[in-house]
Amino acid sequence: MDPTAPREGREPAGGGAVELIRAYFDDRTARRANDPPVDFVCCLSAFEHVPEPAALLRTVRDMSGDRGAGLYFEVFDARRALGRGEIWSVHYEQCNLFGAASLAALFRHAGLTVTDAGNCYAGDQYAFVDAAADPAAADPPDDLEPDGLPPELASFSAAHRAKRAEWSDRLAGWRSAGKTAAFWGAAGKGVTFLNSLPLAAPGDGVIGFVVDSNPDKHGRFLPGTGHPILPPAALAENPPDVVILSNALYEQEIRRQAAGLGFDGEFVIA
Structure with missing residues (x-):
């Protein structure tokens, strides 16, 4: 699902097919995508561009119902970038800036169970969260919870x-x-x-x-x-x-x- 997809319809992919939906993800398109019900939701390098990220997560949670669908979300790690002085990484296309801790906290806030979180790609270029809509899923320790204003953000103006x-x-x-x-x-x-x-x-x-x-x-x-x-x-x-x-x-x-x-x-x- 992507409003910039070049076309709509089914495309061959490996031994199966993928349906492209040229639209934003919302309650209406979530119902369309959930027929038949999905077992896994993946979002790569798009969540940081969503104006209301918590609302999107609640929509994903609701569409999962009682099946406990799995989720994998991956975003540009802004905390890492700011810590390295990459000031050009703050731009209008990304209305949310996450690190691994704040990303995991948002998932918990939306009523999802975080099963893993951290960094990936080229060491730590991206932050990721593995989660489940099943409240019975194992939840890791809260060592990723945010602990106040990150020093990387506090020093951003001078950098x-x-x-x-x-x-x-x-x-x-x-x-x-x-x-x-x-x-x-x-x-x-x-x-x-x-x-x-x-x-x-x-x-x-x-x-x-x-x-x-x-x-x-x-x-x-x-x-x-x-x-x-x-x-x-x-x-x-x-x-x-x-x-x-x-x-x-x-x-x-x-x-x-x-x-x-x-x-x-x-x-x-x-």
Whole structure:
């Protein structure tokens, strides 16, 4: 179920099929998805974008009835990101910022039984919760309960000012040296980064365009700044001196792709 699904209908998947429903998840679509009754609910990298997350969990709990359906939810771990000074991770597309503790607490608040919680993917990139609608399911110790304002959040303001000052100085230095740059990644981090720094604006700034691998974004423009969004081939057609990457996790993959295009410029992590 996804309002951005390219189409509705059944698609082959392995030895079976998956039905795509192009809609938001709510009480109405939950009834549609629950016929026949579901035994498992999975949500990946979407829950942090839901305006009323507790209401969604209660809908999932109610649709599970007395069957004790299992749940697995996985979200971007904002506490980890803030602790590492990734200030560009706070952006308009994510109206909720969770860590493993707050995510597990919300599930309990919604009347679900948390059976496991923690971090996953590349060590700790994401927070996850395994849960059940069955109140008799084993509940782990409450060692993941939130314990007040996280220090990562308390220090965010100072970290934000420092990172903006660092990047403002870096862009000014590139401008003085006559260097040009491109930004790789037209998602939330890119939107926040480019809208936060005056010298990143197109035309008057250092960064002329944004590169993204998603063909649906090519020929469009970044929200706020209006940077053109181009395919990776733009690095060969109009090579900048520097490519700024939005996520260090994909650095090696992007380097290989850029090298295949003949680009041999500098790479920097935002």
